[in-house]
Each structure stands twice: as structure tokens, then as C-alpha cells.
Amino acid sequence: MNELGKNSVAMLTIDEGSEGQRIDNYLLKLLKGVPKSHIYRILRKGEVRANKKRVDATYRLVLGDIVRVPPVQTARREPVNVQPVTAKLSHCTIFEDNALLVINKPSGMAVHGGSGISRGVIEQLRLERPELKFLELAHRLDRETSGVLLLAKKRSALVKLHEAMREGGRTSEGGMDKFYFALVKGNWPDERRHVKLPLFKYLTAEGERRVSVREDGQASHTIFSLKQKWDGFTLLEAELKTGRTHQIRVHLSHLGFPIAGDDKYGDFPWNKELQRRGLKRMFLHAHKAVIRHPATGETLTLVAPLPPELERFLHSLEKPENAQTI
Template sequence: MSDMSSAAVRHLTVDAESAGQRLDNFLLRELKGAPKPLIYRIIRSGEVRVNKARARADTRLQPGDDVRLPPVRLSERADGAQAAVPAREFPVLYEDGWLLVVDKPAGIAVHGGSGVSFGVIEQLRQARPEAPLLELVHRLDRETSGVLLVAKRRSALKRLQDQFRERSTGKTYLALVRGVWPLARKVIDVPLHKYLLPGGQRRVRVTDARDPHGQRSISLVRVLGSVQPPAGWPADAPPMTLLAVTIKTGRTHQIRVHLAHAGHPIAGDDKYGDFEWNRLLARFGLTRMFLHAWQLSIRHPAQDHGLQLQAPLPAELADWGDVRRFL
């Protein structure tokens, strides 16, 4: 494929690996280094054509489709921004010709956007320039660590995303929460509603079945045990429970909002947590949110056998109090 900076009309033919992909994602992959605002501008203006017709960003492409690209030049600023992405590999939990599974650290976004210039996927692409395709299968919150799936083929991406959509995957997180979780409470089936704060930050709240924008959200909770804090912990501070939470739906901030709504916020959660308790936790060494994508079960996208993936709890969480005895 020719360099984007050549500024000439080009036609791309959609191959079988790209079947079902959204137009905007197809262009982001093909026009490496192009800023997202540019991609969406040329789509909205009608300069991008699919089979000679205007198309929307969410148009699903089919094999054989002809995608016309207008003459486009990357600005120096865009080139510089692309070059500034550092190449970085992450601990590999599993890899073959179809998918890559990494252990994402806390504090790193999975992708750039919303004030973040780059994330895990951009750093992986820089570290593996020879890879024809690296695409996120799903997402994790910036402050959540653990199992993250990356597809290496378009067909693998589609099949894995189908599994997530059909809720046939098993996703289990470890969460440390305030208080004693009642053993009898094993299912949280409470719909969630996404909204934006005045500054544009994304938030989620619980709602009810009458809310037309509410999405059904189901979390299964298993108590692992009561966690004893480090030496010197105040006697009047609330107790803590370590939970294994399996989500049957993958809603934004689902576990964080469900557990907070139940009266047991996650330790260190700076959006939905107990801020006074968080300050106490930080004084005793817990300076991040205690939420970790621990286990994920999927079907291999090509060979159709089961894969059981697990990311070890990071040391900053495993070594806090007596957490390690539950692992």
C-alpha cells in the first residue's frame, strides 16, 4: 500500500479478513498515523465512498467492496504525534497466529482518545511494525489490570467479538471491597445507564427497567474471604472482603457501579468509591484501584477448543495485607 502522504485518490478493495468491519475502523487501520478527527471528517464530508456511494462511519464493509479515499496529507503535527508513541511489549499470557493475550498493567489506557494520546494497542503496534493487524477484542478500564485480548487476524476479531456479544465468554475479576459482603448475595441483576458529566467525562449509574436507555447488567459474586489489613490499620476502620466477580454482560464500569450500589465500593475506586476510605488505603500502601481482570475463558477463534487464560494478581495488590493467602 502506498504512503498516505502521497495525496492522491486511492481505491482499496475490502478483503475477506475485513468482512463485517466498520468503515471508520477500517480506515484507522489502513491510514496508519491518521488522527481520528481527520478520519471522521472525510467520512462526514462524503469524500470517502463505498462502491461509489456515501457511507457512514458505522457502515459494515463486505468482501469486494471498493473504498475510495480522497487525497489526504498528514500534517507534521500528526506525523510527530505518531512518532511519539513509544514501542512497548507487555507480558504475554498466550500467543499464536490468531490472537495475542497480554497482561495489561494498571494506569495505562487500552487505546488513545479522550485526552490520552496512546494506549496499549498503539504501543504494541509500534513494537511490532511487521504485524499486519493488531486490534483490541474488548476493553479494560485504565485503572484495571489483567487479561486483555488482541486479535491478529480480522476473522479472529469477528469470531471473538461474537463470543463476547453472545455472552459465551467467562470473565472473572478480583475485587477488594469495603465491608462484609453477605454470602447470600450472589447475583446482581441491575440495569445501568451511561451518561456524561458537564466536562464530558463518562459515568454510569444504576437505573430500572422503565429507563429506555438502561442496559441489563448481570454480575455474579463469590466471596473469597475477609482480608486482614497491614499492621497499624485503625481498629475502627471498616472490614474488607475479597470477591471474585464474574460478569455475564460487559457494560462500562459494570463491576464498579454494581458493587458500589450494593454498598460495598471497590478499594481505590476514584469514580464510584469511598474517597475517605481511599485516602486511608493510600496511607497504608494501596495507591491504585483493587480491580483485576483475573480469568477469561474463550473458544479459540480458529481451532474452536477452549482456552482458559489467567493473569496473576500484580504484586502491589497481592502483597497488600494478607491477600496472597487467597491466591
């Protein structure tokens, strides 16, 4: 039995990572082990719905879609990767009121279940907070990325947050500002650089999602600011002006400055060396988001402190005499 949709209907909110995918491909990846013929059967019978409406296999998902997935049976029994939760996620809360819940997501935890993962952030929080009648992810972070993650406690708040993300401008213009810390290989030369490289999404032969810089890709824009340098390392702050899948990781890799510990786009021999030196994860952390509150309109600055393991690694780096904090 596939853990997702095992005994009851699942309602999934489409985030930036799934936006634009055909719904049949989305389900094939989500429900691994479910026969292909069964997935197309539940689509034909109208058991899968988007925003309460029947859709066919060619429907392309839109950011914010609510997809209904019925209970399904896998073709074979498969082990399910149950992610250990070392501490309650509610203890990671940065901000909460009657419309929003904002947490500092740990690295190594997916934002939602599926593809062999029984429980992600959203499922765990629903278990911890059964009194919340509505709780949905407003956006996503990669499994390996830690930091600020917004969830909506009201549908009206979810709609407003999605509108802000689509707006793409600064908070003052109705958009949302998101900032990340990334430790990269090499000597970054500029104090501030605008990077505008089109990104193309594709699936590998194994069915894994990947992104590359390609002329026919989606427009994307990241602003990188230099924060600190060490011998062979640079700490950057990345400001997202668009929210494409793996945007920061691919932009930096393409420019020749891979993120430390990136297991998809990084320098793999270097990553092994970093593991021996104590860095066991990717050094990418969503440290700040600035938004307009979806109910009150006030400006909120949401900050997630750098995790202890990343702080420890920075302290371990030998700092040359001329290194400066910018």
C-alpha cells in the same frame, strides 16, 4: 496537532465502551481540541467511515465497527499525556499463537490512545511488533484495571471473538467467561450472589463517561463469589455475564460495597486513607478468561497473576482469627 490521526489515517475498532454512541459524539470526545465545525465537515465529506462505508453524524456505533479517522488539525496546541511504558508490553504476554495475542495489561494504561493520551496498549504493541500486519483489540479494560486483555492477529479471529462476547453465555455455549478480583469496603454477607441491575450510560458536564443504575438502563448481570474477608475488607470474584461499561464498579458501589481505590464510584475519603496505607490504584483485576479458540475451537483458560502491588496490599491487611479462604 492531535496525536491521533496526526499524519496518517487511523483505523479504530469499536469496543464495549463506545458501543451505541453516535459517531459525532464519539469523534468530539476522541478528537479534543479539533473544532466542532471541522468534525462535522469531515463527516459530511465522507472522510470518516464505518466498515469502509460513509456514515452521517447520527450513525450509532456497533461493537466491532472499524472506524476510519482522517488526519486532523487541532485548533490549538495542547500538551499530550504520553503514558510512560516501564516495560515492553510484549513481556506481559500470557498466550500467543497465529490468531491471538493475550497480555496481562498493567494498571494505569489505557487500551488505546485519544482524549489527550498519545499511546495506549494497542499503539504500543503495534510499535513493538511491526511484523504483525493485523492487530486489533478484541475488547477493552478500564485504564485503572489490570489483567487479561485479548487481541486478535487476524480479522477472522476478531469476528469470532466479538460473536462470542455478543453471545453472552458460557464458553460451552459459544460465549466467553470473564472473571475479576475486586477488593471492596465492608463485610460482604453472601458466599455467592447474582446481581441484576440495569445500567444507564451518560456524560457529565465535563464530557466524562459515567454509568448509574436506572430502570431504563441496559440489562446487566454479575455473579459475585466470596473469596476472603479481613476486618473492613472483602475480596470478591466477579463473573461477568454481560459486558456493560463499568459494570462491576457500578454494581458494587450501588450495593454499598465500593471497590478500594475506585476514583469514579468509590468512597473518596476511604481511598485517601488506603493511599496512605500503600494502595495507589484501584483494586480491580481481570484474573481469568475462558474462551473457545476462534480458529481451533479448543477451550483456552487464560490466567493473569495478581500484580505484586495488589498482593502486597492483601498481605498488609490484618487478618482476624476466624478469617477463612473460601
